[in-house]
Amino acid sequence: MSTPELDKLRDKCRDAALDKGSHVLILSSPAPESTLPSALLGRSIMKSGGIFHITFTEPVLNIEALGAVIKAHSRRVPIVIGIDIVGNQVTELGENTPILLGGSLDQRCSSYPHLGLGKGVSIAAYALAQEKLDVGPEELFLAAAGSLLENSSINEADRQSRSLVKLALESGVLEEERGFRIFGVSFLPLTETLSNSISPYLPGVSGVPESCEALLDDADIAPQKRDAPIALLASEEKKRLTERLVPKLGKSVIRRLLGLDFETGLEPVDGPLRRVSGVQALAEAAWCRQDLGTAQALWIGDRARMLRSALDSYRVHCRGVISGVQHLVLAQKNREVENVSSHLLAVPLIEARSETLSDVGRIAFESGYVDQDVLLVLYKDDCAGVIWYFDSMSLSKVILALTSAGLAVTSTSARSVLVSLSSKEDRIALFGMLDKLVKAGD
Numbered sequence: 001m002s003t004p005e006l007d008k009l010r011d012k013c014r015d016a017a018l019d020k021g022s023h024v025l026i027l028s029s030p031a032p033e034s035t036l037p038s039a040l041l042g043r044s045i046m047k048s049g050g051i052f053h054i055t056f057t058e059p060v061l062n063i064e065a066l067g068a069v070i071k072a073h074s075r076r077v078p079i080v081i082g083i084d085i086v087g088n089q090v091t092e093l094g095e096n097t098p099i100l101l102g103g104s105l106d107q108r109c110s111s112y113p114h115l116g117l118g119k120g121v122s123i124a125a126y127a128l129a130q131e132k133l134d135v136g137p138e139e140l141f142l143a144a145a146g147s148l149l150e151n152s153s154i155n156e157a158d159r160q161s162r163s164l165v166k167l168a169l170e171s172g173v174l175e176e177e178r179g180f181r182i183f184g185v186s187f188l189p190l191t192e193t194l195s196n197s198i199s200p201y202l203p204g205v206s207g208v209p210e211s212c213e214a215l216l217d218d219a220d221i222a223p224q225k226r227d228a229p230i231a232l233l234a235s236e237e238k239k240r241l242t243e244r245l246v247p248k249l250g251k252s253v254i255r256r257l258l259g260l261d262f263e264t265g266l267e268p269v270d271g272p273l274r275r276v277s278g279v280q281a282l283a284e285a286a287w288c289r290q291d292l293g294t295a296q297a298l299w300i301g302d303r304a305r306m307l308r309s310a311l312d313s314y315r316v317h318c319r320g321v322i323s324g325v326q327h328l329v330l331a332q333k334n335r336e337v338e339n340v341s342s343h344l345l346a347v348p349l350i351e352a353r354s355e356t357l358s359d360v361g362r363i364a365f366e367s368g369y370v371d372q373d374v375l376l377v378l379y380k381d382d383c384a385g386v387i388w389y390f391d392s393m394s395l396s397k398v399i400l401a402l403t404s405a406g407l408a409v410t411s412t413s414a415r416s417v418l419v420s421l422s423s424k425e426d427r428i429a430l431f432g433m434l435d436k437l438v439k440a441g442d
Contacts, residue, residue, distance in 0.1 A: 001171055002130070003163040009127035016099050016115055018077050018132045020048035025076035027069060027083065029059040029103070030292050031414060032283035034082030036146035037101065037125035039299030040139045041079060044129035047136070056292045058411055060396035063087030063109045070096060079128075082121050084396045085109060101125050120160045122146030137173050141264050142299060144168035145276045148262060149283070165262075174276075177261045179238065183281040183314075186231040187270040190221070193230060196318045199281040200256035201363040204248055207322035219244045229270070252366045272311060273298065282310060285317050288412045289355045317356065324352035324360035328378070329369060340431045343438040345370060346377040357385025358412035365389040375438050379427055386434060387416040393438070401437050402430075 002010075018024070024045050028038040038054060045052045053076065055069070061083050070078045078098040085100070088108035100114050102121030126143035129135045147161040168174040179185075182200070184193035194205055195212040205212050216226055219240040225233060233241070246254060267274035272282070279299075286295035291313060297306040331337060331347050338346040352360060357378045364370040365387070372389040379385070386398065395414055402409045407430070408420040421427050 001167055003167055005123065005160045005163045006127050006130065006167070009124055009160075010131040012115070013128045013131040016128060016132060017097060018079075018099065018128065020050065020133060022048075022050045023076045024050060024052040025070070025073040025078045026052055026054040027061075027066075027078065027080045028054060028056055029082035030056050030287045030290075030411060031059060031082055032280060032287065033146050033150040034059075034102065034121055035283060035286075035292065035296060036142045036149065036279075036299055037122045038081050039296055040122070040125050040142040040146070041081075041129055041133075042296075042300050043142070044133035044135055044139055048133040050133075054296065057083065058399055058409075059103070060084040060086060060399050063106070066098070070098060081125065086396075086400065099128070101128070120147065120150065120158065120164075122150060123160045123164045126164065137171070137266055138301070140168050140171065140173045141266055144174055144262070145279055148276050149280055172265065174262045174264055177263045177275065178259070179261070180230050180257065181259055181261045181275075181277040182230070182257055183278055184229070184272075185277075186229050186274060187272055188229060189227045190216070190230055190233070191226045196315065196322070198318050198321045198359055198363065199277075199284070200249075200253045201322075201325065201367060202245070202249065202253070202257075203367050205245070207319075207326060215244055216241070250366065250368055256366075272307065282314060284413065285314050285359075286310075288358045289313065289317060290410065290412075317359075320353045320356040321359040321363070324349060324356045324378075325363050325367075325369075327351050328360055328364055332369065340377075341435045343375055344377065344431060344435050345374045346379060346431060348380075349378045350380055352378070352380065354380060354383050354385070354418060355412075357383075357418065358387060358416040361385055361387025361416060362389075362413065375434055377431065377434065379421070381421075383421055384419045384427060384430060385412070385416060386419060386430075387413075389415065398437065402433065405429075405433055 026038050026041060028034050042052050042054060059082060063085055064087060066085060078096050079101065080098050081101045083103040086106040098114050101124045122143045126139065129139055144165050147164045151161055182193055182197055191212055194202060195207065195209050197206050205215060221237055221241060262276045263274050272278050283295055286292055294306050294310050298310055327349050328347060336348055340346050361376050361378055364376060365372050370376055376387045377384050395411055398417055399409050399411060402419060410418045412418050419430060
């Protein structure tokens with residue numbers, strides 16, 4: 001099965017130096033919309049008798065660094081996924097022409113030999129695999145899920161992405177599912193799903209078991225039903241739960257909680273990876289925790305060895321994030337918040353785990369604890385999480401600005417980075433750089 005959009009991309013793929021049995025280097029961004037197509041290609045390469053090595057790097061990479069990586073793997077076909085390539089110096093990339101999926105190429109280095117296959121990472125990866133390798137329903141699911149994660153909603157997706165999702169629906173790989181989109185909806189006990197939720201965070205319910213029980217009492221959910229997943233509630237019970245829960249939430253939280261989801265029959269009915277929303281939650285948490293290898297093994301298909309580990313890590317992450325949010329609220333109450341400028345807000349979160357700062361900041365914006373027009377810095381003694389909610393600042397721009405100043409920076413989401421600090425002076429210098437960065441974007 002194919003679509004006109006796929007056929008056009010497959011025509012471009014014919015020049016790719018990729019064949020069945022190839023040895024391949026996949027250089028991937030850690031973003032979920034890149035890691036899923038990376039797994040798609042990894043599966044297809046193995047199906048086709050090839051071997052692949054995957055390396056994760058930041059979503060922006062200097063052309064010289066790319067050249068060094070390609071030279072170090074000179075016998076492998078290089079595929080670069082979801083990475084912005086920058087630089088202005090002539091760089092030899094070796095004999096192998098890199099295949100670029102998604103991301104962007106700085107105009108200053110656009111003359112370097114490459115095969116660019118469009119901005120839609122997932123559909124480009126699927127077209128490449130379809131043209132050059134072997135694909136099946138699992139690869140189509142990964143491609144469709146990746147396309148859905150590239151866009152905030154299917155209605156806002158471009159024609160290419162919509163065509164790929166439509167193909168998955170028509171082939172039976174995906175089905176639409178409306179209702180709760182919360183992680184655990186089909187496999188975790190109701191009380192655990194609500195009280196541990198961070199995607200979305202439910203103010204007054206997440207991390208507060210007694211409030212969760214009171215909510216369920218008010219919704220007239222029988223005690224014996226609370227050990228079953230939300231998906232097994234009767235329609236009337238779901239309606240009552242929604243009516244009691246929604247008034248407690250802001251619009252951005254409601255959009256994450258309820259609406260259109262997609263599920264696949266390739267996974268068990270009670271499987272954590274059956275719904276695209278579940279895949280998204282695990283992938284986003286893996287980026288925050290820099291646990292990309294475990295997530296990649298899940299997408300490729302190593303369920304028996306990795307699924308339990310991934311779920312346990314996710315539970316620990318949720319508890320850490322909820323604790324971090326509670327510390328943030330307490331810091332605000334105790335007036336420990338520092339208004340560095342009209343653009344920049346800094347909060348000490350010494351007790352929080354560094355890998356939770358990104359989600360804590362996101363929740364602060366979504367739940368209205370922090371104004372969405374400011375840049376938020378959540379700092380500890382040795383690091384600071386920098387989080388933003390507005391659209392005018394790109395992740396690549398932040399990474400380039402901070403790394404050019406000599407700082408060690410790690411991306412943790414599409415709108416956050418973690419910056420290593422060695423002293424109070426480093427933190428003050430970081431505040432100054434960030435304030436200038438925000439003002440420059442106004």
